[in-house]
Amino acid sequence: MFNWIINSVAWNYNERQIKSLLPLVQKINTLSDSMDVWTDDEIKARSWELKSIVSQINLPKKIKDKEGNWKLESNHSPLDEYLPEAFALVKQAAKRLAGTSYTIKGNEVVWNMVPYDVQIIGGINLHKGKISEMKTGEGKTLVATMPAYLNALTGRGVHVITVNDYLTSRDSDQMRILFEFLGMSVGCVTKGTPPHMRRAEYEKDITYVENSELGFDYLRDNLVKSLDDRSVLRRPLYYGIVDEVDSILIDESRTPLIISEPDSEPTEKYAYYAQIVPTLTPSKTKKKVSKWFLAELLNKEDEETTEDQGDYFVDEKLKTVSLSSQGIEKLEKILNVENIYRDLWYEEIHHIENALKAYACYTNGKEY
Numbered sequence: 001m002f003n004w005i006i007n008s009v010a011w012n013y014n015e016r017q018i019k020s021l022l023p024l025v026q027k028i029n030t031l032s033d034s035m036d037v038w039t040d041d042e043i044k045a046r047s048w049e050l051k052s053i054v055s056q057i058n059l060p061k062k063i064k065d066k067e068g069n070w071k072l073e074s075n076h077s078p079l080d081e082y083l084p085e086a087f088a089l090v091k092q093a094a095k096r097l098a099g100t101s102y103t104i105k106g107n108e109v110v111w112n113m114v115p116y117d118v119q120i121i122g123g124i125n126l127h128k129g130k131i132s133e134m135k136t137g138e139g140k141t142l143v144a145t146m147p148a149y150l151n152a153l154t155g156r157g158v159h160v161i162t163v164n165d166y167l168t169s170r171d172s173d174q175m176r177i178l179f180e181f182l183g184m185s186v187g188c189v190t191k192g193t194p195p196h197m198r199r200a201e202y203e204k205d206i207t208y209v210e211n212s213e214l215g216f217d218y219l220r221d222n223l224v225k226s227l228d229d230r231s232v233l234r235r236p237l238y239y240g241i242v243d244e245v246d247s248i249l250i251d252e253s254r255t256p257l258i259i260s261e262p263d264s265e266p267t268e269k270y271a272y273y274a275q276i277v278p279t280l281t282p283s284k285t286k287k288k289v290s291k292w293f294l295a296e297l298l299n300k301e302d303e304e305t306t307e308d309q310g311d312y313f314v315d316e317k318l319k320t321v322s323l324s325s326q327g328i329e330k331l332e333k334i335l336n337v338e339n340i341y342r343d344l345w346y347e348e349i350h351h352i353e354n355a356l357k358a359y360a361c362y363t364n365g366k367e368y
Contacts, residue, residue, distance in 0.1 A: 018121060024084065025120050031088035032095075040096060040181075047089055047182040054082055054153035079127070079150060086150040087123060091115050093181045094142070104173045111177060119143045126241055127151070141171050144241050145178055152184055152205040156238035160208045163244045163252070165190040171243075172208035179206055189213055199231040211248045212257060219259040269348075273355035276334060280327050282360065283310025312356060319361045321353070 035043065057078045097111040115123070119139050122132035123146035134140050144160055152158045162168045172188040179186050187204030191213060198217060201207055209217075214232065221230040242248055311327030314320075323331070328340060331352065337343040340352070358364075 021121050021124055024124060025117050027084045028087045028091065028120055029117070031084055032091040035088065035092045038092075043089065043092060043096070044181070044183055047184075050082065050085065050089070051153045051155065051183070054079065055155040057154075059154065079154070082153065083124070083127065083150055086153060087115075087120060087146045089182060090146045090149050090178070091120070093178055097177060097181060100177065102177050104170060109174075113139065113142050115139075115142060115146065120146065123147050131245060140243065141174060144243070145175055148206050148241060149179065149182060149184065151239040154238065155205070157202070157204075157235055158206045158238070159214065159240040160206065161211050161214055161240055161242045161248065162208060163211060163247050165192070165210050167243065168208045168210045189217070195231075199234065202231050203234065211242075211252060215257040216259060219257060223259070269351045270355065273351050274359070276331070277352075277356045277359045279334070280311035280330065280356070283313050283324055285310070286313065312360065314360050316361075319357070321357050321360045323356070 038046075059078060060076075091114065094111075094114045098114065100111045101108055102111065103109070116139075119142060122134060122140075122143040125132045126144065127147035127150060132140075132143060134143065148158045148160055160171065162171060168190050169188055172186055176186045184206055185204040187201035187207035187209075189198055189201050189207060189209040191210065193201060193213075202209075202217075217232045221233040224230055227234070310324055311330055312321050312323050332338065332340055335344070340349065
């Protein structure tokens with residue numbers, strides 16, 4: 001009973017929202033129909049003229065509320081005034097492209113998409129910053145073109161964020177013909193896009209980008225010392241459309257994006273110890289740790305002697321190695337120190353252990 005009430009309330013709310021948009025949808029369709037007598041050049045000229053007008057308007061700024069959260073200073077966007085004509089231009093361009101052949105991923109296809117009313121409603125909701133839930137096959141890719149075009153008219157750049165590289169390249173190739181008809185440039189950023197080409201792709205009017213690549217490019221931009229070296233942040237972030245938002249903002253967000261600068265520490269020590277560790281021999285027995293293991297390392301008293309102990313022990317399951325007392329003595333002779341744990345710095349011990357672990361547990365050229 002409770003679930004029925006919740007579903008009924010949610011359905012009624014959604015239905016009211018959809019009904020409230022129907023007059024706007026009718027206005028868009030009427031404008032689009034009135035453009036049927038225009039020539040292609042007139043459509044393109046109007047798109048260019050609209051861009052020159054919209055790029056000059058002042059958009060709402062972001063401000064912090066009393067709780068410190070960012071929000072727009074006004075709930076009303078000046079772009080709403082231009083929404084009907086912009087959406088009508090997209091629909092008219094889609095109608096004129098019907099029957100046009102173009103290539104997607106090496107396959108020749110024919111354009112046969114014109115926005116239905118339900119897709120126009122979805123586009124309006126996306127422009128307003130809401131979620132448009134649509135099933136597979138209902139034309140989500142086409143839905144995104146209308147708010148993307150409207151917001152790209154500002155000249156501030158639009159990002160269409162997808163869940164994987166395939167959809168990024170496919171959607172950009174599929175919608176490029178529509179956007180270019182209206183005078184918009186289209187960019188595409190995937191894992192295979194070279195670093196020197198990314199800046200140019202992000203500077204396009206509309207850029208399709210895989211979600212993790214956008215995240216990593218954002219992190220890289222915050223590491224560079226010069227603003228001229230940035231790719232995503234060369235201009236302020238303005239408007240983005242997230243495809244499969246539940247997957248990207250919930251599932252994908254569980255995996256953190258981590259990036260760091262190259263280590264400035266000299267690499268000579270790695271090469272030095274990498275030449276030493278092959279002189280050590282692995283033990284054929286398992287490691288036995290005595291109660292006074294740390295005291296033995298520091299004081300070398302009561303050392304346990306084991307036949308065929310070897311220089312180090314390997315745990316294949318945990319991928320770990322540890323030096324035996326015999327191996328410690330051999331290293332002390334090679335390095336000419338009395339006690340490596342007392343006389344060497346921590347960094348030196350770290351280099352020795354890593355070099356030994358790489359040599360004994362991993363395969364060069366395959367795992368490192």
